[in-house]
Amino acid sequence: TPLVSEEIASQPHTWRRAAALAASSPLPARGSRVAVVGCGTSWFIAQAYAARRESLGHGVTDAFAASEFPAGRDYDLVVAISRSGTTTEVLDLLAALRGRVRTLAVIGDPDSPGRDAADEVVVLPFADERSVVQTRFATSTLSLLRAGLSDDVEALATAAEEVVRWPVPQSLLDRTQFTFLGRGWSVGLAHEAALKTREAAIAWAESYPAMDYRHGPKAISDANSAVVFLGERPAGLVAEVEATGALALWFDEDPQLTLVRCQRFAVEYALAKGLDPDRPRNLTRSIVL
Numbered sequence: 001t002p003l004v005s006e007e008i009a010s011q012p013h014t015w016r017r018a019a020a021l022a023a024s025s026p027l028p029a030r031g032s033r034v035a036v037v038g039c040g041t042s043w044f045i046a047q048a049y050a051a052r053r054e055s056l057g058h059g060v061t062d063a064f065a066a067s068e069f070p071a072g073r074d075y076d077l078v079v080a081i082s083r084s085g086t087t088t089e090v091l092d093l094l095a096a097l098r099g100r101v102r103t104l105a106v107i108g109d110p111d112s113p114g115r116d117a118a119d120e121v122v123v124l125p126f127a128d129e130r131s132v133v134q135t136r137f138a139t140s141t142l143s144l145l146r147a148g149l150s151d152d153v154e155a156l157a158t159a160a161e162e163v164v165r166w167p168v169p170q171s172l173l174d175r176t177q178f179t180f181l182g183r184g185w186s187v188g189l190a191h192e193a194a195l196k197t198r199e200a201a202i203a204w205a206e207s208y209p210a211m212d213y214r215h216g217p218k219a220i221s222d223a224n225s226a227v228v229f230l231g232e233r234p235a236g237l238v239a240e241v242e243a244t245g246a247l248a249l250w251f252d253e254d255p256q257l258t259l260v261r262c263q264r265f266a267v268e269y270a271l272a273k274g275l276d277p278d279r280p281r282n283l284t285r286s287i288v289l
């Protein structure tokens with residue numbers, strides 16, 4: 001069994017442990033202006049949380065790739081997400097913000113420089129991973145942050161116990177091009193699902209806000225494509241996808257659960273192609289410049 005499969009399967013447990021930390025963690029206060037930053041997977045989780053927090057009325061929340069933080073914008077708190085706690089862009093940004101704005105780091109590795117890089121830190125050592133490809137650290141961080149928004153993480157974890165055993169359908173594994181679509185806070189999750197497919201299965205995967213699929217991406221769609229919806233499906237879009245010959249797939253559930261299905265898909269697709277999902281091409285566990 002690949003390591004990453006074991007990490008995917010452990011998510012119900014790590015989500016519960018992460019949510020249990022929320023009450024004692026220095027999470028963003030209601031009404032505060034917050035920016036959330038990270039790189040790669042951590043940036044996509046930042047996007048999902050930012051849209052979720054703002055849509056639930058907790059306050060203005062922006063997400064940025066750590067390398068693209070707009071200097072000069074006013075925030076009450078900058079939250080940096082990094083599993084490794086070593087990613088250069090994240091550490092450089094936290095150093096630059098020191099003394100100018102309050103910062104909080106959410107990290108996986110307690111022995112990393114990330115531990116002392118921000119004013120406050122939340123460590124999720126139980127969600128840290130041995131795999132290069134991130135799965136449970138990302139979703140556990142999201143669970144921690146969502147628990148701070150009063151989302152029902154316990155119900156999610158219970159539902160995830162089934163989802164981590166989802167048998168990936170052959171009709172999906174038969175395709176060669178994959179598009180993931182989201183709306184609102186699931187846009188970030190769609191980007192993360194596509195990244196998993198690229199990283200673990202070295203496959204061609206794209207992601208868009210669902211409505212934007214109509215504005216160009218649709219042109220590449222054909223019988224070799226699959227389009228996976230995370231979250232709400234805009235009226236008429238499924239029919240539009242199917243008219244191209246592509247397989248359209250969706251699930252009526254919290255999009256965080258659909259992301260877990262996408263993680264499972266990425267691993268199964270890698271194995272079907274004879275690849276080792278624990279050894280993605282050209283990638284290392286963290287990027288230190």
Ligand code: F1P
Nearest residue numbers: 039040041042082083084087285
């Ligand atoms: C960020 C990251 C990962 C990516 C790859 C390189 O890591 O970009 O998201 O999958 O492994 O590093 P981190 O800052 O969360 O440790």
